[in-house]
Amino acid sequence: MKLAYVVACTHTGSTLLTRILNQNPRIFSAGELQYLDRYWHPTGRRCSCGLHALECPVWGPVFWRIARTTELDMVPISRVSSERGLEWVRALSGRLSSRGKNPFGAANRELFEAIESVTGAEVVLDNSKSVWRLLPLVRAYPQDVYVIHLVRSPEGHVASRMRRKKHGFLDAIVGKYLRTNLLARASLRPRPHYRRVRYEDLVSRPESTVRELGERLGVPFHDPFEGESRASHDINGNEETKSSVAASLRPDPARLGKPMEWSAFQRALLAVARRWVYEG
Numbered sequence: 001m002k003l004a005y006v007v008a009c010t011h012t013g014s015t016l017l018t019r020i021l022n023q024n025p026r027i028f029s030a031g032e033l034q035y036l037d038r039y040w041h042p043t044g045r046r047c048s049c050g051l052h053a054l055e056c057p058v059w060g061p062v063f064w065r066i067a068r069t070t071e072l073d074m075v076p077i078s079r080v081s082s083e084r085g086l087e088w089v090r091a092l093s094g095r096l097s098s099r100g101k102n103p104f105g106a107a108n109r110e111l112f113e114a115i116e117s118v119t120g121a122e123v124v125l126d127n128s129k130s131v132w133r134l135l136p137l138v139r140a141y142p143q144d145v146y147v148i149h150l151v152r153s154p155e156g157h158v159a160s161r162m163r164r165k166k167h168g169f170l171d172a173i174v175g176k177y178l179r180t181n182l183l184a185r186a187s188l189r190p191r192p193h194y195r196r197v198r199y200e201d202l203v204s205r206p207e208s209t210v211r212e213l214g215e216r217l218g219v220p221f222h223d224p225f226e227g228e229s230r231a232s233h234d235i236n237g238n239e240e241t242k243s244s245v246a247a248s249l250r251p252d253p254a255r256l257g258k259p260m261e262w263s264a265f266q267r268a269l270l271a272v273a274r275r276w277v278y279e280g
């Protein structure tokens with residue numbers, strides 16, 4: 001089992017990154033596995049290939065494989081839910097950390113191995129982004145989980161949030177950007193396989209970013225722009241997954257809008273975020 005996990009804020013380009021990595025036949029992009037339980041019904045949501053997950057050539061066989069061996073409750077496999085808080089506090093504190101006693105880790109291992117066996121990929125890429133889903137996995141399998149911490153410049157992230165979802169400045173920078181990235185950095189950087197990737201580097205130098213990540217993951221380089229786009233079977237994939245990889249790299253001017261004008265207070269907070277998260 002080899003898991004590459006993208007931890008990031010939303011609006012950081014993680015869909016773009018996972019699409020580029022999915023072009024490598026040794027890597028399978030699974031999308032946001034934290035929402036897998038929503039696909040586990042004949043009337044559930046559709047895979048990004050357009051089929052219901054149980055009819056999809058990847059997720060159908062994966063579901064049957066894991067259902068055969070365990071009485072799976074899909075929620076604990078996919079999400080660390082608030083009702084189960086105490087369970088995860090125990091897992092994080094180490095009392096359930098050994099392989100046999102961490103049910104979340106053990107059930108997920110079964111899931112990743114089923115995906116590897118159905119797809120033939122060596123690396124499963126999970127784009128869930130949540131630090132809370134990742135921590136028990138890293139704790140259970142420190143040598144098998146590769147953390148890709150994707151960060152965008154604070155100015156770009158905050159502007160994107162404020163434009164698209166009408167978040168206020170403080171919510172965007174303190175509630176989202178600093179909270180997520182500082183938690184991810186503090187808890188994951190000391191672990192064996194941690195790599196920070198800047199969104200701006202990914203967009204300006206996609207090949208070298210992918211080459212370096214591939215080396216870390218132990219898979220040979222595959223030119224992401226060579227050949228046709230590989231089929232996407234992302235859980236919770238969005239419309240962007242239907243355009244070509246090269247097209248996704250071109251920024252959409254309509255989305256960028258006018259440059260933001262920051263107040264002195266906002267500039268000061270952005271500078272702190274830049275130093276602690278983006279440059280630190």
Ligand SMILES: [Zn+2]
Pocket residue numbers: 047048049050051056057058059232233234
């Ligand atoms: Zn599919």
